[in-house]
Amino acid sequence: MQENQLYRKIITYLNSLPCVEDSDFTNLFSGSKSNEINLILDANQKIVDNFLSARVTWINEKDEKTGLKLFVLKIRRNDKRRILRPYLQHVHAKFDEIEQRREEVRLFVNINDELYGNRRWISVPFTHPATFDTMVIEQDLKNKIKADLETFLKSKQHYNRIARIWKRNYLLHGPSGTGKSTFIAAMANFLNYDVYNIDLSKVSKESDLKVLLLQSTSKSLIVIEDLDSYLCNKSATLSLSAILNFMDGIFSCCGDERIMIFTMNSKDQIDLTVLRPGRIDHHIHFPLCDFNAFKSLASSHLGLKDHELFPQVEENFQTGSVLSPAEISEIMISNRNSPSRALKLVISTHQSNSKARSSNNIR
Numbered sequence: 001m002q003e004n005q006l007y008r009k010i011i012t013y014l015n016s017l018p019c020v021e022d023s024d025f026t027n028l029f030s031g032s033k034s035n036e037i038n039l040i041l042d043a044n045q046k047i048v049d050n051f052l053s054a055r056v057t058w059i060n061e062k063d064e065k066t067g068l069k070l071f072v073l074k075i076r077r078n079d080k081r082r083i084l085r086p087y088l089q090h091v092h093a094k095f096d097e098i099e100q101r102r103e104e105v106r107l108f109v110n111i112n113d114e115l116y117g118n119r120r121w122i123s124v125p126f127t128h129p130a131t132f133d134t135m136v137i138e139q140d141l142k143n144k145i146k147a148d149l150e151t152f153l154k155s156k157q158h159y160n161r162i163a164r165i166w167k168r169n170y171l172l173h174g175p176s177g178t179g180k181s182t183f184i185a186a187m188a189n190f191l192n193y194d195v196y197n198i199d200l201s202k203v204s205k206e207s208d209l210k211v212l213l214l215q216s217t218s219k220s221l222i223v224i225e226d227l228d229s230y231l232c233n234k235s236a237t238l239s240l241s242a243i244l245n246f247m248d249g250i251f252s253c254c255g256d257e258r259i260m261i262f263t264m265n266s267k268d269q270i271d272l273t274v275l276r277p278g279r280i281d282h283h284i285h286f287p288l289c290d291f292n293a294f295k296s297l298a299s300s301h302l303g304l305k306d307h308e309l310f311p312q313v314e315e316n317f318q319t320g321s322v323l324s325p326a327e328i329s330e331i332m333i334s335n336r337n338s339p340s341r342a343l344k345l346v347i348s349t350h351q352s353n354s355k356a357r358s359s360n361n362i363r
């Protein structure tokens with residue numbers, strides 16, 4: 001069942017009121033910063049608000065039979081006509097203000113558990129430190145992506161005018177360990193968007209996929225990782241048409257200002273209908289490490305701008321790229337106290353991977 005967005009807005013609004021501290025039972029939760037404590041309204045509590053000199057009462061209830069949580073709103077009969085609509089508009093506006101101010105990005109994962117009732121997502125604060133600055137990708141490409149995202153953010157009217165849904169779909173493709181997941185984190189931090197990460201193995205039918213979209217919010221990244229392995233898996237439960245509908249069907253238009261991101265190790269085996277514009281608007285390739293990428297990693301991980309072993313590393317890289325940034329990064333992290341050892345290991349790993357690759361090619 002779809003989560004009632006108005007319910008979410010009202011909870012957020014009420015939890016922001018100073019009078020939440022006056023209720024008899026309030027839950028205390030630690031916030032994303034170490035010294036932050038948030039008060040969250042408990043069940044069956046009454047909150048009294050004032051609006052345009054009228055008293056407004058909210059009671060937080062739970063329906064015993066259905067388990068549904070609901071709010072009862074009480075306004076005096078004489079005030080109702082005068083304040084009901086403006087008051088609800090006020091709640092909407094305050095909610096938008098709170099969302100704008102909210103710095104915390106959250107990571108949502110889909111669940112398939114009766115315990116959570118109708119909820120399809122659970123979330124935790126998203127604290128991944130990646131930024132575009134820390135990513136090792138070509139500077140030109142980085143600038144293009146940032147510009148594309150900035151244009152997207154300012155394009156609400158443009159999308160409206162051309163009758164298109166305000167969303168953009170990205171495909172990140174490249175071998176394992178080249179930074180696709182890290183890039184998603186950098187994108188979320190750049191946009192300050194929540195991340196909804198869909199695990200398709202927990203989705204058994206197309207309607208569940210639609211509910212997941214309906215229960216996600218605007219200003220979000222909707223992510224499906226390793227889509228190629230799902231599409232090539234003969235025992236996958238969702239059909240190709242379910243995935244195509246998800247990518248740009250009618251349900252993908254609920255909520256706007258969204259970015260969908262799909263990752264693949266390779267798009268070679270993928271049906272072209274998956275990749276057509278609208279389903280994928282922007283393709284970004286994540287390659288294995290070349291010498292320039294290696295130098296960026298050496299600078300950020302080892303503080304090296306140059307080293308006597310650099311020419312030898314460069315010579316190795318000229319024979320082709322066989323190491324991912326993840327592999328090089330790991331070598332550098334484990335040997336950060338000895339840059340020379342780190343570089344020697346990069347060279348020897350590169351050589352052994354190259355040998356393994358060419359003997360595989362011969363066979």
Ligand SMILES: Nc1ncnc2c1ncn2[C@@H]1O[C@H](COP(=O)(O)OP(=O)(O)OP(=O)(O)O)[C@@H](O)[C@H]1O
Binds near residue numbers: 176
């Ligand atoms: N281009 C990159 N820039 C900076 N760090 C990178 C890059 N690529 C990989 N890394 C580092 O390597 C690790 C693994 O990267 P990541 O998980 O993003 O790769 P991936 O492409 O998503 O891999 P997979 O396809 O296996 O999921 C991360 O800790 C990340 O910091």
